[in-house]
Amino acid sequence: MTAVNRQIRLARRPVGEVRAEDWTHGSEAVPTAGEGEFVGRTRYLSLDPAMRGWLDDRPSYLPPVGIGEVMRAGSVVEVVESRHPKYRVGDHVVGTFGVQEYALSDGRGTLKVDPALAPLSTYLGALGMPGMTAYFGLLDVGALKEGETVVVSGAAGAVGTMVGQIAKVKGCRVVGIAGGPDKCALLTGELGFDAAIDYRAEDVRKALRTHAPDGIDVYFDNVGGEILDAALTRLAMHARVVVCGAISQYNNETAVQGPSNYLSLLVRRARMEGFVVFDYARRYPEAAKELAGWIGAGRIKVKEHVLDGGVDDFPAALGMLFRGENTGKLVLRLA
Amino acid sequence: MTAVNRQIRLARRPVGEVRAEDWTHGSEAVPTAGEGEFVGRTRYLSLDPAMRGWLDDRPSYLPPVGIGEVMRAGSVVEVVESRHPKYRVGDHVVGTFGVQEYALSDGRGTLKVDPALAPLSTYLGALGMPGMTAYFGLLDVGALKEGETVVVSGAAGAVGTMVGQIAKVKGCRVVGIAGGPDKCALLTGELGFDAAIDYRAEDVRKALRTHAPDGIDVYFDNVGGEILDAALTRLAMHARVVVCGAISQYNNETAVQGPSNYLSLLVRRARMEGFVVFDYARRYPEAAKELAGWIGAGRIKVKEHVLDGGVDDFPAALGMLFRGENTGKLVLRLA
Numbered sequence: 001m002t003a004v005n006r007q008i009r010l011a012r013r014p015v016g017e018v019r020a021e022d023w024t025h026g027s028e029a030v031p032t033a034g035e036g037e038f039v040g041r042t043r044y045l046s047l048d049p050a051m052r053g054w055l056d057d058r059p060s061y062l063p064p065v066g067i068g069e070v071m072r073a074g075s076v077v078e079v080v081e082s083r084h085p086k087y088r089v090g091d092h093v094v095g096t097f098g099v100q101e102y103a104l105s106d107g108r109g110t111l112k113v114d115p116a117l118a119p120l121s122t123y124l125g126a127l128g129m130p131g132m133t134a135y136f137g138l139l140d141v142g143a144l145k146e147g148e149t150v151v152v153s154g155a156a157g158a159v160g161t162m163v164g165q166i167a168k169v170k171g172c173r174v175v176g177i178a179g180g181p182d183k184c185a186l187l188t189g190e191l192g193f194d195a196a197i198d199y200r201a202e203d204v205r206k207a208l209r210t211h212a213p214d215g216i217d218v219y220f221d222n223v224g225g226e227i228l229d230a231a232l233t234r235l236a237m238h239a240r241v242v243v244c245g246a247i248s249q250y251n252n253e254t255a256v257q258g259p260s261n262y263l264s265l266l267v268r269r270a271r272m273e274g275f276v277v278f279d280y281a282r283r284y285p286e287a288a289k290e291l292a293g294w295i296g297a298g299r300i301k302v303k304e305h306v307l308d309g310g311v312d313d314f315p316a317a318l319g320m321l322f323r324g325e326n327t328g329k330l331v332l333r334l335a
Numbered sequence: 336m337t338a339v340n341r342q343i344r345l346a347r348r349p350v351g352e353v354r355a356e357d358w359t360h361g362s363e364a365v366p367t368a369g370e371g372e373f374v375g376r377t378r379y380l381s382l383d384p385a386m387r388g389w390l391d392d393r394p395s396y397l398p399p400v401g402i403g404e405v406m407r408a409g410s411v412v413e414v415v416e417s418r419h420p421k422y423r424v425g426d427h428v429v430g431t432f433g434v435q436e437y438a439l440s441d442g443r444g445t446l447k448v449d450p451a452l453a454p455l456s457t458y459l460g461a462l463g464m465p466g467m468t469a470y471f472g473l474l475d476v477g478a479l480k481e482g483e484t485v486v487v488s489g490a491a492g493a494v495g496t497m498v499g500q501i502a503k504v505k506g507c508r509v510v511g512i513a514g515g516p517d518k519c520a521l522l523t524g525e526l527g528f529d530a531a532i533d534y535r536a537e538d539v540r541k542a543l544r545t546h547a548p549d550g551i552d553v554y555f556d557n558v559g560g561e562i563l564d565a566a567l568t569r570l571a572m573h574a575r576v577v578v579c580g581a582i583s584q585y586n587n588e589t590a591v592q593g594p595s596n597y598l599s600l601l602v603r604r605a606r607m608e609g610f611v612v613f614d615y616a617r618r619y620p621e622a623a624k625e626l627a628g629w630i631g632a633g634r635i636k637v638k639e640h641v642l643d644g645g646v647d648d649f650p651a652a653l654g655m656l657f658r659g660e661n662t663g664k665l666v667l668r669l670a
Contacts (some may be wrong), residue, residue, distance in 0.1 A: 059602070116624060125359070224598075243597070243600050243601050244601070245596070249598075254597060258592065258593025259594070259597060260590075260593040261591070261593070262593055262594060262597070264577070264609075265578050265607060266396075267395050269395070269611060270608070270609060271606050271608035272597070272598060272607045272611070273605070274598070274599075274605060274606070275601065275605060276604060
């Protein structure tokens with residue numbers, strides 16, 4: 001009996017919300033490592049809002065996933081066969097291995113990780129892309145200074161939970177915007193945010209007036225749309241708006257909703273700046289070391305939303321992100 | 336017979352386009368200078384797109400003009416009476432003296448100018464606020480570097496003509512966006528722009544692909560709306576979008592059109608930044624000296640659109656700006 005590698009491939013380009021029919025569920029034989037290669041078995045699969053953008057055929061920071069290709073995804077794999085000089089069977093490796101049970105790799109763009117130092121899933125969240133995104137977005141792009149007021153949207157998500165907690169470590173006032181009372185309670189409770197705004201129940205603009213009375217110095221935006229527009233009305237002088245994502249707009253079938261209040265950038269002498277975390281790749285070790293220190297000291301809590309299942313559960317899990325059903329980093333743990 | 340001071344006052348807040356009924360035409364006796372004051376007679380009155388924003392009752396970088404108040408305007412006056420230690424009768428002074436034939440001033444925020452060094456109107460244009468706006472917006476906010484590609488909208492206006500020519504002095508490729516063949520011919524002819532796009536006749540997005548094939552490094556935006564959105568699709572990596580104004584949106588009766596393509600800031604690792612020229616007041620002399628040098632050397636051409644009339648012609652003249660009927664700096668020369 002040949003071992004089987006189940007895979008999720010892109011069947012067609014989604015229009016608006018991603019549907020079950022946009023994917024093909026299939027399988028191949030498990031690959032065999034050639035010279036300089038290894039085969040990894042997927043242990044944890046990452047689910048990220050950015051994945052929606054990878055499905056559209058338009059210019060972006062990465063080429064779109066091709067029709068018929070295995071869906072791009074970050075994951076942690078365990079090496080099951082190796083002819084690679086740096087990796088041995090039993091090693092754990094993080095990389096962009098795709099939505100499949102087994103992946104063949106020549107090691108490029110991968111990193112060996114140690115399950116004794118941190119739980120494997122952490123390398124997809126707090127110590128992975130979301131952690132790096134929060135760290136460089138807030139500190140480099142946002143140029144955060146001690147004592148400033150930081151507002152983050154998508155605050156209970158993988159990036160948002162990290163942004164708020166890093167800002168607290170840096171001595172800032174932190175306001176999180178999230179959907180629902182449970183998420184808000186998490187933010188102001190366990191995660192130590194100064195205030196939380198439930199955008200489903202509150203008028204965000206009014207709530208920002210209450211919770212950021214002196215204006216927002218750094219607004220870290222994960223959501224776009226109306227919440228971005230509300231934040232723009234409350235900028236402090238020389239504010240920085242960090243454009244990390246716009247999850248509210250990713251499933252739009254019409255044009256993205258542009259920020260109608262962008263002229264407040266002029267009135268408040270403020271800037272709005274975008275970034276892509278990959279540009280900071282050389283500095284990941286620096287960030288990972290600092291974040292791991294804060295986590296070890298209990299100053300940052302790692303929030304993960306772990307689903308148990310198989311690669312066939314990927315489409316349903318992805319949908320959870322866009323309905324705001326996850327709290328913290330969403331990962332799929334493979335049996 | 337007492338000399339009369341004709342004045343234009345704001346009668347009510349305009350909704351959308353400014354109408355004749357939004358103004359009151361009236362007169363008062365010419366004021367008399369008290370100790371430390373002078374009276375100036377208006378020679379040149381400035382017309383600026385920013386005036387539209389000053390009429391709305393909402394938070395901005397200046398308080399709105401109050402109902403019943405003399406309309407705020409920059410002007411050059413000739414001193415006709417003085418009890419001010421620094422100003423003598425016959426001196427010419429630039430300041431925010433309002434839409435009236437005579438103004439009383441204690442000298443704060445004013446500057447004596449020399450008609451022997453430059454024509455008086457220049458102090459409202461190339462060597463005045465529009466010149467300062469172009470200079471600091473392009474060089475400081477835009478952080479322009481030699482050899483970059485600059486695109487400016489409202490290119491045939493007071494600020495735009497200066498932005499493009501300063502960028503040429505700095506060794507850049509310059510593309511101007513303006514309305515109509517005459518303006519475009521001026522840009523690529525007398526003003527030395529590398530290319531001009533007639534937004535009324537051309538698809539701006541396609542034309543930018545042709546004229547800025549390597550992308551836009553600095554986009555200096557005076558207009559907002561669809562042209563801003565077109566420019567956002569053509570940003571080079573690490574581009575700077577300078578938000579100077581949004582004349583296409585000032586008369587909107589509905590919300591400002593937000594830039595739907597703002598997520599290209601993320602893809603292109605770019606920033607969009609606003610500014611208010613008043614913040615650079617301490618550095619005006621430095622800019623004026625450099626600009627005067629370039630003008631004197633024939634490297635920058637001063638473009639002015641001079642109307643002859645009285646303060647009663649102010650409302651009609653202001654309307655010309657929003658219909659794009661001016662080329663270069665629009666001023667009203669009083670008889």
